Amino acid sequence: MSAAGGTVDTALRRAAAGPGGVIEGGRRRTWAELDHAADEVATVLAAAGAGGGRVALRVENTFAHLGAMFGIWRAGGTLVPLSPRLTASEAASLTTRARVAAEVVLASGSVAISSRPAAASPDPGLAAIAFTSGTTGDPKGVEITHDGMLFAAHTVARTRRDAAESVAAVVSPLCHLPIFVSHVLCRIVTGGTIVLGTFDVGELVAVIERHGVTDLPLVPAMVEPLLAHPGLGRGTTIAKVTVGSALTPIEMKQALAVRFPGADIIEAYGQTETTDGLTMTVGRDALLRPGTVGRTHQGIELAIVDADGRTLLPETRGEIVCRGPTVMRGYLDDPAATREALRGGWLHTGDLGLLDGDGYLFITGRLKEIIISGGENVSPAEVEAVLGDHPAVADVAVVGLPDARWGERVAAAVVARAPVEAEALLTHARARLARFKCPRTVVFVDTIPRTSAGKIRRNVVREELMRRAAVSG
Known part of the structure; x- marks a missing residue:
């Protein structure tokens, strides 16, 4: 059982007797009503013989x-959350790997259960298997426990000073477990209210005014269109603006501070393997210490280490490692990757950074090859495998290029073995990949630079594509 008290489901049962709830499409419902909805789904799962197993769900913001x-969770199961943006083949691959007992499908107000063979054994402590893009192409299944989720919700809520009076707009995709924990579970454990939706800038502006939103969690790609909207007034109820999922330029945070003059401007850092955030700024630290992503949440340890795992002094750049109750149990069916990630008793994040003398963390780079575009993680190797399947492609390298709105955009350098148009390659990719993974830029090159071991020299590819963009732009 969790130090925070039971399972994720327990948190909702406790909230059902208190204030707050969910607003969706103008309709306000209490946590008690959500508790009743959970009962109904649990009953259907039990009747189908799928209670206690791994259950997949394409999670939408409803x-x-x-x-x-x-x-x-109430039926004793493990959630396998899937993005609704995945193609059918992508989703099928993940549910097969997770060996789910069933998939829940919601349609026209009804709950349908699709049972599956060869299901894994029940695992009461395992709350979720969250797939995240891996550097080698195949998404890794991150095993997250009930203990980890509850601890993360309580410690993040404490740092952010969430309260029962908080009204949070939830427009980022809840299929991502850290977003669910930060945007929903934190509000449940503090008795707050959430306003559910997807990112439509006009609707978001209206929601802020209509429901007196106090907490505004965003990803960087949302900031510019929001600030440019003529209906967004300065006299709003916003008390806290949080940006995360990708590093946010200081100019963007300064613009948020001007538009919301009385609000905290918060930046958070974490990854799926840590359930939710590792660090967070408070007040206006993000403006006073440009570039920082804050200090660690209570109960989390963080250090900077060199290539040999030795802890480095403040102001020294190295890999960010962490340990604590929110760290994943491991990677699904991948003991080698688990040992590598958790070696020495620390989670090795694959991110580079430094700590200043006051314990504030600054991100300086990335050891991993993951591209973060609009808050979504994209594996270059996965995109390369799809493009490489096209008969006209002899070789390919995928990198992230800087983008003012999306943080990074996916770009592909392609060596063609036969005449082919870029649009044909994009059509090929869109049929096999979620749209956010597909390249926005395709550039034809003569060769892909590689090391003597055959690995792509991504920094060289990135520099060449940026040079060509500068010449053509």
């Missing part, structure tokens, strides 16, 4: 999908 998530 009250019904929240009810399904908690219903899976």
Whole structure:
């Protein structure tokens, strides 16, 4: 059982007797009503013989999908959250790897259960298997426990000073477990209120005014269109603006501070393997210490180490490592990757950074090859494998290029073995990959630079594509 008290489902049961709840499409419902919706899904799962197993769900930002998530946990199951943006083949690959007992499908107000053979054994302590893009192409299944989720929710809520009076707009995709923990579970354990939706700038501006939103969690790609909207007034109820999922330029945070003069401007850092955030700024630290992503949450340890695992002094650049109750249990069916990631008792994040003398963390780079575009993680190797399957492609390298709105955009350098148009390659990719993974830029080159071991020299590819963009732009 969790030090925070039971399972994720327990948190909703406790909240059901208190204030707050969910607003969706203008309709306000209590946490008690969400608790009832979870009961209904749990009953259907039990009747189908799928209670206690791994259950997949394409998670959308709706009250019904929240009810399904908690219903899976109430039935004693492990949630396998899937992005609704995945293609059918991508989703099928993940559910097969997870050996799910069933998939929950919500349609026209009803709950349908699709049972699956060869299911894994029940695992009561395992809350979720969250797939995240891996550097080698195949997404890794991150095993997250009930203990980890509850601890993360309580410690993040404490740092951010969440309260029962908080009203948070939730427009980032809840299929990402850290977003669910930060945007929803934190509000449940503090008795707050959430306003559910997807990112439509006009609707978000209206929601802020209509429901008196106090907490505004964003990803960097949302900031520019929001600030440019003529309907966004300065006299709003916003008390806290949080940006995360990708590093946010200081100019963007300064613009947020001007538009919301009385609000905390918060930046958070973490990854799926840590359940939710590792660090967070408070107040206006993000403006006073440009570039920082804050200090660690209570109960989390963080250090900077060199290539041999030795702890480095402040102001020295190295890999960010961490340990604590929110760290994943491991990678699904991948003991070698688990040992590598958790070696020495620390989670090795693959990110580079430094700590200043006051314990503030600054991100300086990335050991991993992951591209972060609009808050979504994209594996270059996965995109390369798809493009490489096209008969006209002899070789390919995929990198992230700087983008003012999306943080990074996916770009592909392609060596063609036969005449082919860029649009044909994009059509090929879109049929096999979620749209956010597909390249926005395709550049034809003569060769792909590689090391003597055959690895792509991504820094050289990136520099060449940026040079060509500068010449053509």
